[in-house]
Amino acid sequence: MKKVNVCVVGTGYVGLVTGACLAHVGHRVVCVDSDIRKIDALKAGKIPIYEPGLEKVVAGAVRRKKLFFCKSIAEGMFHQGHTAQVAFIAVGTPPRSDGSADLSFIENVAREIAHSLREYTVVVEKSTVPVETGEWIVKTVNRFNKKNIPFDVASNPEFLREGSAVSDFLKPDRVVVGTNSNRAAQLLKELYAPFKCPILLTDIKSSELIKHASNSFLAAKISFINAVSALCERTGANVEDVAKGMGLDKRIGASFLRAGIGFGGFCFPKDLEAFYWISRQKGYDFSMLRAVKEVNEDQKLWVVRRAEEELWNLGGKTVAMLGLAFKPDTDDMRFAPSIDIAKALIERGARVKAYDPVSMANAKSLMPGVQLCKNAYECLADADCLAIITEWPQFAKLDYKKVAGLMRHAFILDGRNLLSPKDMRDLGFTYRSVGRP
């Protein structure tokens, strides 16, 4: 295997996992972040995010002197005598109020990389960006590359999921490389040679579109099954069987057909918006994306609607929310459905208590007016309704006999179809789940 010197700018989910995993397979990687506290923490062996398996991979790569952390792009690009051959841009592209992606961090990093070029480098956009961002990166690097060092730009979108980021990165379904340069393609093929998966070579714009289209398609699958679940609830059909029956068709596939209270996180909602925005910008109204969003927004109110059906007015009633993260195995609460659900319940006068196994620190600032509890049982004491918001496996293992005794009203709204309807009804609960009789 040919070892490549890599600089990764940005140590968020994508940057840190990319850097750590590339170092894990033997490349020499320097991760850079302007957040000094983050870099100090990483140097001290502390991982700033909750991501199963990441700490071990980072520690191993640091021990083998394959992974380094530093605060400046100049140092990352030329580190202890090693010049970066590949520079990844993995900084955030946060949403602006009109739905478009704010690309100013990308521009700043491209400029800094240009200042630091010493020899041929492939500048790779790893962050999720709208189509044609690559052209702006080329222009920016050209403008600030005063010594005219040769470089190429490539797009290499990332498909890892939070919560399973390390295994997703190490065992990808595919690697997508978009570039118009054979030299860049060759280097990136060497970089990804240790990963036994197909590498799709394409142009930069197609690669950029692959990322937005993939996330939007997956979001569409979720909204589709959630819309089907609404029909199941109105007819007595079972959405799990419908999804199974659909998913057995290889053309459809079984994944991302789990009905629930809607998708959240820092990817699907913002990428859907940004994809819609860029298509409008290009003169095409991608109306299907609007429908995907509308179904999702409506689905988040499932808990509120069902709670009102059972409890009538929510004023003076207590709802216990179990799970706050946008999905299990992460402490990430960005765009989590829990935030909108709690807000809607509080607006209707409900008292809201909540517990999540790992997101409590993040919840403090994001859930004003919500009483945060130390454990699930404390959360459920005197509640009129238990709403399961995140399908943490430990919530399936609670002592539900005890739960029934603790609650004022033995009523469960299972927003993630985590529990068995029969078991819960046998224990005396009024039990409702998404799209299941």
Ligand code: UGA
């Ligand atoms: C998503 C994509 O799955 C990754 O491929 C992509 O790299 C990433 O966005 C990104 O762009 O960075 P992620 O947001 O980490 O990954 O999480 P997912 O596992 O995709 O789940 C997203 C949301 O959809 C969660 O709220 C989850 O509960 C929901 N979901 C997922 C469903 O409601 N039903 C399903 O069947 C699947």
